[in-house]
Amino acid sequence: MTEQELLKLKEIIGEPQKVTIIMHKSPDGDAIGSSLGLFHFLKRFGHTVTVLSPNVYPDFLKWMPGAKDIITYDKKPAEALAAIKSADLIACLDFNGLKRIDELGPAVAKSKAVKLVVDHHPQPEQFADLMFHSVSASSTGELIFDLIEKLGEKKKINKSIANCLYAGIMTDTGGFRFSSTSTHTHYVVAELMEKGAEITKVYELVNDANREIRLRLTGFALLEKMKIFPEYSTGFIALTLSELERFDYKDGDTEGLVNQPLSVKGVGFSALFTEKEDGMIRISFRSKHKFDVNKFARAHFGGGGHVNAAGGISDLSMDETIIKFLGLLSTYKAELKGK
Template sequence: MNLEDINAVSNLLSKPQNIVIVPHKNPDGDAIGSTLALWHYLKTKGQKVHIVVPNDYPKFLKWMPGHEQILNFEKENSQAKALIEEATVIFTLDFNHLGRIGQMEAILNDSQATFIMIDHHQAPSDYAHYMYSDVSMSSTCEMIYNFIEFLGDDEKINPEMAICLYTGIMTDTGSFKYTSTTSRTHRVVAALIDKGAENTKAHNLVYDTNTPNRLHLLGCALKNMVILEEYNTAYITLSQDELETYGYQKGDTEGFVNYGLTLHGIFFAVIFIENKEEGIVKISFRSEGEFSVNEFARKHFNGGGHTNAAGGRSDVSLQETIEYFVSILKEYKAQLNP
C-alpha cells in the first residue's frame, strides 16, 4: 500500500463512517479472522461497523471474539442489505473479485460506498478505490496487522484482535509450514502472542474439535484416494451420497486435500466434492514446488488462488470431471516430474 493511499485511508477513517466488512463466500479461517480483527480495530476508532458474510461458515471458527456479531447474508438478508445500502465504506477482505461473494455481488456492484480491498490472491480486479494487494503475503490476517501498523495504530491491537489475526495466519499457512510463511510472518505472530493471542487455545479450538462423523468421512476420503504415479499426483473424490452417509457439516472436508501431499513423491493433490444442490463439483488443488495450481485452476476449472493452493469448480458430473482432469494431466507431465 503506497503512502498516498495510506494517508487517504487514514483521513477517511478519521471521520465517522458507516462501514461494512465483507469476506468471500464460504469464508475460511483467514477470512473470518481478518474480518473480526478489522471489526475490533475499527470499533476502537469509534466507527459504526458491521460484518456481512455471504453464507455460513464452519462451526470450528465460531468462537473468535465478536463472532456473534457477524450477519449471514443468506439468513439475515433484509438487515444485511440495509447495512450495505447505507454503507459509506466497504472493506472487502481475502478476495479480489466480486464474483467471489455469490449472490452479494449485485448489491455491492450497485453500492456508492468507497471500497477498500485487502487481499493476497493473484490477478485482482479493479473495483476498489484503495487496494492493498500483495501475493507474497502469507494471509490476509498478516496484511491486516500491516494495515493497522501502516495507520500507526499497532498499539491498539488488543488480545481480541490478536487471537483473531493469529488464527487466520495459522490456518492459511498450514500451521506455518507453507512457503508463504516468512521471517516477517513469524515476527508478526510473536508480536500477536505478546499482545495476548493464546496460540494453544487457537490451535485446539480449530483443529481438535472433530466429530466421529468427520473422522469417518476422512476415512472414506482416504479410501477413495487414487494415486497417479506417472504424474506424481493424488486425488480424492467424495460423492453427495458419501457426504450424506457421514452427516456432512460445513467445514468437515477442510484440509482433506492436503493428505495427498503427505505421500512420498506426490507434488500435486486434488479433492473433488460433489454438490448436487448447487449442481457443481467443488475442487481444491494443492501443490509443492513450482507447479502453479492457480494457473491450472484458472485454465481448466473456472477457479484460481495461489501458486500452491487454489480452488475451482466443474459443471459436469463427478465422473466426467475426474475423466477430464486425468485426460489433461499429460499436458503437465514435464512440470509434474521435476
C-alpha cells in the same frame, strides 16, 4: 497503497463511520480471522461496524470473538444488503473480485461508499478506491496487521484482535509450512503474541473441534476414496453427494482433506472433488513446489487462486470430471515430475 491513500484511510478512520466488512463466500479461517480482527480494531475507534459473509461459515471458526455477530446473506439477505447500502466505508477482505461474494457483488458495485480491498490473491479486479494488496503476503490476517502498523496504531491491538489475526495466518499458512510463510510472517506472529495471541488455545479451537462423524468421513476418504498416481506425483480424493450425506456432511467438513495426499512421499499435486447439491463438482487443488495450480484451475476448471492452492468447478458428472482430470495429468506430466 500509496502514502496518499494511506492518509485518506487515516482520515476516514479518524471520524466515527459506518463500516461494513465483507468476506468471500464459504469463508475460511483467514477470511473470518482477518474480518473479525479488523472489526475489533475499528470498534476501538468508535465506528459502527458490521461484518457480512455471503453464506454460512464452518463450525470450527465459531469460537472467534465477534463470530456470532456476523450477518450471513443467505440467512438474512435484507439485513446484509442494508448494511452495504448504509455504509460509509466497505472493506473487502481476502478476495478481490466481486463474483466471490455472489449477490452481494452488485450491491457493492452500486454503493457510493469508499471501498477498501485488503487481499493477497493474484490478479485483482479494480473496483476499489483503496487497495492494500500483496500476493507475497501469507494471508489477509498478516496484511491487516501490516495495515494497522502502517496506520501507526499497533498499540490498539488487543487480545481479541491478536487471536483473530493469528487464526487467519495460522490456517492460511497450513501452520507456517506453506512457501508463503516468510520471515515477515513470523515477525507479525511475534508481535501478535506480544499483544496476547494465545497460540495453543487457537490451535486447539481450530484443529481439535471435530465432530466424531467428521473424523470418520476423513477416515473413509483416506481408506476408500484416495487415489495415488506415483507416475504423475499426484493424488486425489473424490466424494459424491451420497457419500457426504452418509457422514452427515456440513460445510467445512472436508476442509484440509485436500492436503492429505500431499503427505504421501513423492506426491506434489493433490485435488479434492466434492459433489454439491446442485450436481456441480467443486474442486480444490493444492501443490508443493512449483506446479502452478492457479494456472491449472484457471485453464481447465473455471477457477483460480494461488500458485499452491486454488479452486475450481466442473459441471460434468463426477466420473467425467475425473476422466478429464486424469487426461490432463498426462499433458502436464513433465511439469508434475519436475520439482
